[in-house]
Amino acid sequence: MGNMKLNLKIWRQKGPKDTGAMKTYPVNDVSEDMSFLEMLDVLNDNLVRKNEEPIAFDHDCREGICGSCSLFINGEPHGPGRGITTCQLHMRKFKDGDTIHVEPWRSAAFPVIKDLAVDRSAFDRIQAAGGFISVNTNGNLVDGNALPIPKVDADTAFDAATCIGCGACVATCPNGSAMLFVSAKVSQLSLLPQGRPEAKERVLNMVEQMDKEGFGNCSNTGACEVECPKGISLEHIARMNREYMVAGVTKK
Numbered sequence: 681m682g683n684m685k686l687n688l689k690i691w692r693q694k695g696p697k698d699t700g701a702m703k704t705y706p707v708n709d710v711s712e713d714m715s716f717l718e719m720l721d722v723l724n725d726n727l728v729r730k731n732e733e734p735i736a737f738d739h740d741c742r743e744g745i746c747g748s749c750s751l752f753i754n755g756e757p758h759g760p761g762r763g764i765t766t767c768q769l770h771m772r773k774f775k776d777g778d779t780i781h782v783e784p785w786r787s788a789a790f791p792v793i794k795d796l797a798v799d800r801s802a803f804d805r806i807q808a809a810g811g812f813i814s815v816n817t818n819g820n821l822v823d824g825n826a827l828p829i830p831k832v833d834a835d836t837a838f839d840a841a842t843c844i845g846c847g848a849c850v851a852t853c854p855n856g857s858a859m860l861f862v863s864a865k866v867s868q869l870s871l872l873p874q875g876r877p878e879a880k881e882r883v884l885n886m887v888e889q890m891d892k893e894g895f896g897n898c899s900n901t902g903a904c905e906v907e908c909p910k911g912i913s914l915e916h917i918a919r920m921n922r923e924y925m926v927a928g929v930t931k932k
């Protein structure tokens with residue numbers, strides 16, 4: 681387990697209105713067993729000791745669940761490696777002496793708050809527009825097992841539900857499209873009988889909110905599927921498009 685010296689080029693931006701710029705930071709004593717976020721913790725510790733402003737970046741669970749750790753590393757959302765988030769990226773993916781570029785998500789719909797932290801509340805508003813089901817919570821609930829669901833549907837819905845709302849799909853898309861995220865949220869519910877009563881309203885409202893937030897259109901580059909840490913499939917976009925078309929022509 682050798683120690684590595686790295687040359688970090690990190691986006692610094694004081695606030696939403698600041699133009700921002702890349703700044704260079706050497707960092708020593710990086711263990712290959714550290715996660716990328718732990719390496720940034722070391723750098724921030726050094727900056728604080730020197731009375732310099734630490735680098736702002738989002739993180740929470742640090743185990744690939746919450747979707748907070750949104751960093752664009754060497755031109756890739758969540759950095760090198762597939763099926764992992766930034767917090768699951770280990771420094772052994774890099775070599776001693778490497779220069780590493782670290783930027784925030786770049787999308788008009790995700791404005792920078794500070795340094796590497798962006799505002800992803802657009803996703804929350806899309807979710808609030810329809811990413812739910814209305815259920816009876818008065819205690820007279822039907823047992824979940826009384827409603828048989830084909831295994832293939834349950835599995836596909838579960839796959840869609842693994843989306844953690846990180847926004848890597850938007851960050852990597854040349855159009856800044858949020859179709860992979862929205863389609864995962866639509867599929868997760870529309871595949872299950874509990875999600876069908878509100879299915880039309882849901883897809884129309886969520887797509888309308890997505891457009892209002894300023895995300896771009898999908899042009900089928902497929903970059904989102906490649907970079908998604910949860911392997912969300914483009915098939916969900918196809919399903920959402922079908923749901924949207926049917927809802928549009930059959931709504932009352």
Ligand code: SF4
Nearest residue numbers: 843844846847849908
């Ligand atoms: S679809 Fe994938 S990349 Fe997009 S928000 Fe969900 S988990 Fe992140």
Ligand code: FES
Nearest residue numbers: 740742747749767
């Ligand atoms: S900090 Fe939660 S997914 Fe990375």
